[in-house]
Amino acid sequence: MKMTFRTINIILLTLCFNPLFGQTNVLIPNKGIEGISIVIDSSKISDVIEMYGTEYTLSEKTLITNYRYNKIGLTFQIDPYDKNQIVRSISVESPFKATTENGIVLNESTMKDVWNTYNDKGCFTSKTYAWNTQNGISYYIKKDPNAKGYDTEEKIFKIEINNDGDFGISSRTNFEFNDEPVKEKLNSLIAILKSDSFNFQKLDSFWSKEKITEEEPYGLEKKTVFRRKIEYGLTQENIEIRIVGSSYDLNIIENNNKLAYLELIDNEEQKTLVKRIENPRLENTDFNVYTFGTFCGIAGTPPIKCQEMLDLINRNDSSELAKWLQSLNPEIATYGYIGLQYLVQYEIDIPEFWFTRMRILNKSETQLNTCQGCIFGVTERISDVLKEKNLKQIYRSFKESGWLK
Numbered sequence: 193m194k195m196t197f198r199t200i201n202i203i204l205l206t207l208c209f210n211p212l213f214g215q216t217n218v219l220i221p222n223k224g225i226e227g228i229s230i231v232i233d234s235s236k237i238s239d240v241i242e243m244y245g246t247e248y249t250l251s252e253k254t255l256i257t258n259y260r261y262n263k264i265g266l267t268f269q270i271d272p273y274d275k276n277q278i279v280r281s282i283s284v285e286s287p288f289k290a291t292t293e294n295g296i297v298l299n300e301s302t303m304k305d306v307w308n309t310y311n312d313k314g315c316f317t318s319k320t321y322a323w324n325t326q327n328g329i330s331y332y333i334k335k336d337p338n339a340k341g342y343d344t345e346e347k348i349f350k351i352e353i354n355n356d357g358d359f360g361i362s363s364r365t366n367f368e369f370n371d372e373p374v375k376e377k378l379n380s381l382i383a384i385l386k387s388d389s390f391n392f393q394k395l396d397s398f399w400s401k402e403k404i405t406e407e408e409p410y411g412l413e414k415k416t417v418f419r420r421k422i423e424y425g426l427t428q429e430n431i432e433i434r435i436v437g438s439s440y441d442l443n444i445i446e447n448n449n450k451l452a453y454l455e456l457i458d459n460e461e462q463k464t465l466v467k468r469i470e471n472p473r474l475e476n477t478d479f480n481v482y483t484f485g486t487f488c489g490i491a492g493t494p495p496i497k498c499q500e501m502l503d504l505i506n507r508n509d510s511s512e513l514a515k516w517l518q519s520l521n522p523e524i525a526t527y528g529y530i531g532l533q534y535l536v537q538y539e540i541d542i543p544e545f546w547f548t549r550m551r552i553l554n555k556s557e558t559q560l561n562t563c564q565g566c567i568f569g570v571t572e573r574i575s576d577v578l579k580e581k582n583l584k585q586i587y588r589s590f591k592e593s594g595w596l597k
Contacts, residue, residue: 215289216289216290216291216297217284217288217289217290217291218290218291218292218293219284219290219291219292219293219329219351219353220293220353221292221326221327221328221329221353222327222328222329222353222354222355223328223353223355224282224353225282225284225290225353229243230243230268230279230282231279232279232280232281232282232353232354232355232363233278233279233280233355233363233365233366234278234279234365234366235278235279236276236277236278236279237259237268237270237277237278237279238277239279240259240268240279241259244261244264244266247261247263248260248261249262252272252408252409253407253408253409254407254408254409254411255271255272255409256269256270256271256272256362257269257270257271257272257409263287264287264288265284265285265286265287265288266282266283266284266288267282267283267284267285268281268282269281269282269283269362271362271367272409272410273369273370273409273410273436274367274368274369274370275368275369275370276366276367276368278365278366278367280354280355280362280363281352281353281354281355281356281362282352282353282354283350283351283352283353284298284350284351284352284353285298285349285350286298286299286349290351292329292351294309295309296309296331296348296351297348298348298349298350298351299347299348299349300347300348301347301348302333302344302345302346302347302348303315303322303324303331303333303342303343303344303345303346303348304344304345305348306324306331306348307324307344310324310326312324312326315333315342317335317342319337320334320335320337321333321334321335321349322335322342325356325360328353328354328355328356329351329352329353329354330351330352330354331348331350331351332348332349332350332351332352333346333347333348333349334346334349373409373410374410374435374436374438377402377410377412377435378435378440378465380398381398381433381456382456382465382466384398385442385454385456385466385468386466386468390451390468392446392449392451399414402414410435410436411435412433412434412435413433413434413435414431414432414433415431415432415433415434416429416430416431416432417430417431417432417481417561418430418559418561420522420558420559421557421558422445422520422522422558423520423556423558424447424520425447425448426445426446426447426452426520427445427446427447428443428444428445428479429443429444429446430442430443430444430481430561431443431444438458438459438460439459439460440456440457440458440459440465441455441456441457441459441481442454442455442456442457443455443456443457443479443480443481445474445479447471450470451468451470452469452470452471452474453468453469453470453471453474453477453479454466454467454468455467455468455479474520477519477520477521478519478521478524479520479521480521481523481561482495482496482497482521482523482524482561483495483496483497483523483561483562483563484497484498484522484523484526484527484560484561484562484563484572484577485498485562485563486498486586486589486590487589487593488563489563494590494595495563497523497524497527498527499595500527501513501516501527501528501530501531502590502595502596504531505531505534505535505596506596506597508535508540510531510532510535510540510542513528513531513532513535514528514532514542514546515528516528516531517529517532517546517549517550517553518549522556522558522559522560522561522574523560523561525553525574526553526560526574526577526578529550529553529554529578530578530583530586532546532550533550533583534587534596537587553574553575553578554575554578555575556573556574556575557573557574557575558573558574559571559572559573559574560572560573560574560577562577
């Protein structure tokens with residue numbers, strides 16, 4: 193019997209908003225609709241569903257989720273990342289009948305009327321509509337997608353009540369970030385990376401599945417920063433992963449499609465989440481991703497590893513530079529070469545086998561993760577960087593800038 197009464201109440205509420213009954217509802221900026229208990233920044237979407245039922249169209253985008261009740265012309269918007277699922281805006285369209293306290297009538301007033309009422313001019317535009325925003329309320333008109341501008345005599349087809357701040361950012365009143373979906377996706381990835389039966393097919397399936405929902409709330413975005421061949425038949429892939437503002441780096445070394453090494457790092461916490469070394473010979477290898485360059489970014493300063501190299505040169509520490517020279521990390525090895533080559537110019541003796549390694553690098557086709565001013569990426573081969581003319585220019589630049597004694 194209780195459910196029967198509830199069903200009757202829903203039917204009665206729906207009929208109340210049917211335009212055939214001629215009721216015009218007053219919109220209250222920053223709050224909601226007079227006579228309706230759903231209040232912006234207070235009511236939850238569960239309150240809406242309890243009142244209007246489940247016959248809504250759900251639209252999920254990266255930053256907003258809309259519950260649209262087409263039959264009554266009401267749309268309720270929430271922030272998909274809000275654990276409390278608080279209603280952040282209410283939009284009204286036909287067949288809903290509405291007016292504002294200052295006399296703007298849905299589907300009757302024009303954008304020109306809005307401008308006159310608020311002593312304001314101008315609209316934001318998209319391809320298919322234009323809108324004017326005031327404190328706690330926005331007015332929308334349709335526009336021709338193939339024409340420039342919009343017609344101010346066009347009637348207002350939608351009015352949105354909100355409590356947005358500057359630049360249209362939704363209110364954070366009663367907001368609590370729901371990080372559970374982030375944890376679920378991250379834990380799924382970690383489980384694959386830690387699996388005793390790890391294989392790249394499982395990892396590829398995970399990427400493919402996430403690609404489908406990349407543009408939806410909690411979408412995981414995967415970007416391959418670079419994939420390159422390094423020494424001894426190894427292939428290195430560096431992947432950037434983003435989930436709702438959090439970012440992670442996944443560094444993978446493989447040999448003939450078999451895992452040799454991987455590390456997953458939480459960039460915000462600067463914490464390693466997973467690290468596997470399947471090849472014992474790689475146990476002490478530094479596979480961190482460094483930037484090779486001389487003067488990078490707007491400030492025009494050497495990358496961190498480059499500064500370490502310059503310090504070793506200034507201390508005449510050929511032993512440490514020789515260790516760098518032997519590294520499987522292409523950027524470290526190249527910095528080691530440049531440092532030792534500079535010291536050799538000052539007649540510092542180094543063993544012959546160091547020269548053997550330098551000759552190998554001199555012919556290497558391995559690409560470096562480089563910076564050229566503000567441009568970053570895998571763009572240059574080791575053999576190109578280590579050409580005599582280029583090295584002279586590098587040394588000259590460091591001398592003139594005071595980085596080398």
